[in-house]
Amino acid sequence: MSEHAAPLVDVRGLSKHFGGIQAVNRVDCSLFEGEVVGLLGHNGAGKSTLIKILSGVYPADAGKIVVRGEEHRFGSPRDARAAGIETIHQTLALAENLDAPSNLFLGRELLTPWRTLDADRMEHEALQIISRLNPNFRDMKIPVRAMSGGQRQTVAIARALYFNARILIMDEPCAALGPAETRMVQDTISRLKEEGIGIFLISHDMSDVFEVCDRVTVMKGGAVVDTVRVADVTQEEVLAMIILGQKPAIAREIRT
Amino acid sequence: MQTLLAKAGFDARFTSLVLALALIWAALAVGTEGIFLSPRNLYNLSIQTCVTAIMACGMVFIIVARQIDLSVGSQMAFTGMLIAFAQTEWLGAETPFAWLLSIAIGVLAGMLLGAFQGWWVAYRGVPAFVVTLAGYLMFRGAAFLVADGQTLAPLSSTYQRIGGGVQGSIGPGWSWFLGLSACAWVIAQVVYARRSRARYGAVMTPIWADALRALVICAALLGFVAVVCAYPDPASAVDGGAPQGKGIGVPVLILVAIAVALTVMAQRTRFGRHVFAYGGNPEAAMLSGLPTQRVLLMIFMLMGALAAVAAVITTSRLNSGTHSIGQMAELYVIAATVIGGTSLSGGTGTIPGAIVGALLVQSLDNGMVLMDVSSAKRQIFIGLILIAAVWFDGMYTRRQAR
Numbered sequence: 001m002s003e004h005a006a007p008l009v010d011v012r013g014l015s016k017h018f019g020g021i022q023a024v025n026r027v028d029c030s031l032f033e034g035e036v037v038g039l040l041g042h043n044g045a046g047k048s049t050l051i052k053i054l055s056g057v058y059p060a061d062a063g064k065i066v067v068r069g070e071e072h073r074f075g076s077p078r079d080a081r082a083a084g085i086e087t088i089h090q091t092l093a094l095a096e097n098l099d100a101p102s103n104l105f106l107g108r109e110l111l112t113p114w115r116t117l118d119a120d121r122m123e124h125e126a127l128q129i130i131s132r133l134n135p136n137f138r139d140m141k142i143p144v145r146a147m148s149g150g151q152r153q154t155v156a157i158a159r160a161l162y163f164n165a166r167i168l169i170m171d172e173p174c175a176a177l178g179p180a181e182t183r184m185v186q187d188t189i190s191r192l193k194e195e196g197i198g199i200f201l202i203s204h205d206m207s208d209v210f211e212v213c214d215r216v217t218v219m220k221g222g223a224v225v226d227t228v229r230v231a232d233v234t235q236e237e238v239l240a241m242i243i244l245g246q247k248p249a250i251a252r253e254i255r256t
Numbered sequence: 257m258q259t260l261l262a263k264a265g266f267d268a269r270f271t272s273l274v275l276a277l278a279l280i281w282a283a284l285a286v287g288t289e290g291i292f293l294s295p296r297n298l299y300n301l302s303i304q305t306c307v308t309a310i311m312a313c314g315m316v317f318i319i320v321a322r323q324i325d326l327s328v329g330s331q332m333a334f335t336g337m338l339i340a341f342a343q344t345e346w347l348g349a350e351t352p353f354a355w356l357l358s359i360a361i362g363v364l365a366g367m368l369l370g371a372f373q374g375w376w377v378a379y380r381g382v383p384a385f386v387v388t389l390a391g392y393l394m395f396r397g398a399a400f401l402v403a404d405g406q407t408l409a410p411l412s413s414t415y416q417r418i419g420g421g422v423q424g425s426i427g428p429g430w431s432w433f434l435g436l437s438a439c440a441w442v443i444a445q446v447v448y449a450r451r452s453r454a455r456y457g458a459v460m461t462p463i464w465a466d467a468l469r470a471l472v473i474c475a476a477l478l479g480f481v482a483v484v485c486a487y488p489d490p491a492s493a494v495d496g497g498a499p500q501g502k503g504i505g506v507p508v509l510i511l512v513a514i515a516v517a518l519t520v521m522a523q524r525t526r527f528g529r530h531v532f533a534y535g536g537n538p539e540a541a542m543l544s545g546l547p548t549q550r551v552l553l554m555i556f557m558l559m560g561a562l563a564a565v566a567a568v569i570t571t572s573r574l575n576s577g578t579h580s581i582g583q584m585a586e587l588y589v590i591a592a593t594v595i596g597g598t599s600l601s602g603g604t605g606t607i608p609g610a611i612v613g614a615l616l617v618q619s620l621d622n623g624m625v626l627m628d629v630s631s632a633k634r635q636i637f638i639g640l641i642l643i644a645a646v647w648f649d650g651m652y653t654r655r656q657a658r
Contacts, residue, residue: 056545057543089543092540093537093544097535097602098529102533106546
């Protein structure tokens with residue numbers, strides 16, 4: 001990770017309010033190539049709203065999103081995807097009645113020259129990428145409804161990776177998973193890092209965060225408390241940031 | 257049994273639907289002392305089924321997307337009146353191509369009614385139940401206003417053939433040709449699907465299952481052709497010769513064309529995929545960047561167009577336009593769709609299922625008429641069937657979820 005290179009994503013002064021509630025208040029954050037940035041904070045701290053703005057679900061009231069040097073305004077999730085930002089939502093956003101290939105290509109279906117769905121090619125492509133992530137996953141024809149939590153997570157991750165995203169947002173990717181499946185997700189994250197993909201990771205599990213993240217951005221009450229390098233702080237200091245909104249000692253030293 | 261069916265690629269729900277239909281036919285055959293299964297009655301049944309089935313095909317899209325359309329009967333009445341008015345008052349019934357132009361006007365009007373309802377649902381967030389209940393009232397009123405409650409007749413003589421009455425069928429030669437072509441197509445489809453799956457190394461269904469499926473479909477197709485050809489056409493015996501068989505009725509051909517087109521639309525196009533994805537999980541559809549509002553608008557427009565086609569067949573059969581057609585059609589159509597395996601909780605449903613569902617509902621109706629059951633009692637019975645179908649759907653969905 002090079003601090004001198006231009007960031008993949010640079011968020012400046014992003015704000016969003018719902019009625020009288022300031023859900024996101026002048027948030028700054030950034031993400032570099034091959035970097036994992038943890039987004040931390042209590043429920044209601046504004047993380048979810050922030051990533052929904054970044055993934056094009058909500059428009060921002062103020063502030064700007066610069067992706068690879070270019071300023072963007074996302075009117076829909078389609079725009080965010082076009083800019084190279086893929087999001088794995090906590091709910092996974094899968095249509096339970098459809099099978100893995102249909103979900104993987106949802107909204108970006110492969111078509112034949114006659115403008116019909118190329119189901120066989122989508123199944124083939126889905127099988128390729130999914131079996132790379134999870135070798136035990138062979139049956140492409142069952143609906144998502146009938147899949148295990150790990151298999152669903154695999155489909156959601158495959159969907160984000162297939163289209164060569166440079167920027168990935170993962171919202172609680174391990175919340176509903178067992179130990180083996182959590183391992184699979186963490187391995188995937190480290191491999192993506194090596195490939196130079198930048199990842200925003202939302203997690204409540206502090207040991208998870210310290211294992212995979214390079215930096216953490218902590219939010220409280222819609223605003224950013226601070227952004228610190230994981231190597232410079234202890235878990236207790238990060239917890240203090242989350243709970244009390246208190247900047248750690250190292251940050252105070254650097255700023256003054 | 258169920259795993260065997262599943263392994264063979266048979267849909268358990270569709271298979272049980274066909275078996276239920278067979279049982280009902282057997283019961284009606286006994287109840288009417290065989291009249292129900294006579295070629296003449298089966299020909300009429302095939303025509304009666306078309307109106308319900310055509311609209312049920314559209315209702316599949318509506319219900320799959322977690323919506324409802326209670327106004328299809330009123331849409332039929334309005335578009336039917338408009339078509340009759342165009343022929344009798346504007347264009348002149350026997351003006352060349354007036355019938356074709358009037359149909360175009362009707363279908364366009366149906367799409368506009370659908371666009372009106374779809375706009376309120378998709379862009380203004382009013383529940384479809386309320387919008388289409390209002391439409392039920394409004395369009396029926398509009399149908400009355402077209403000709404101040406008068407009945408408009410007669411309609412174009414070419415137009416009358418669309419309803420399947422006099423000269424409304426294609427005769428035995430063409431019927432057998434189409435029946436055999438359809439069989440060839442079914443077999444080709446099965447072979448092609450197997451090849452394509454083998455090429456990509458996908459999971460294969462056993463060959464006997466595919467063969468059995470093709471055999472059953474072909475037998476049903478040829479059986480149908482044989483029956484409608486066995487019904488002597490009274491119109492063909494005027495010269496004193498032996499009457500020819502009637503063959504497949506025009507409405508059936510219209511239904512087949514619509515069913516094929518909509519099946520392709522449901523399974524093979526982006527639009528169809530988006531309808532099913534929206535029905536399965538509206539939030540996921542939104543997060544995936546699907547144009548959800550446009551999808552909702554379009555399914556209501558499609559429904560309107562199909563209601564207009566149903567109105568064409570109905571007015572053609574009656575050889576007149578009256579504002580009272582399509583009463584209770586919404587009930588029959590929704591019952592047919594749900595009986596045909598389209599789940600009210602959204603995300604699942606098939607066109608062939610809806611057509612078999614329509615056939616089932618119309619069979620009950622037709623059989624009860626033959627058995628001299630009064631229309632009041634038939635209404636009660638069809639109402640009960642609707643409740644039973646929804647109850648069964650709920651049970652089936654809950655069991656699937658486990």
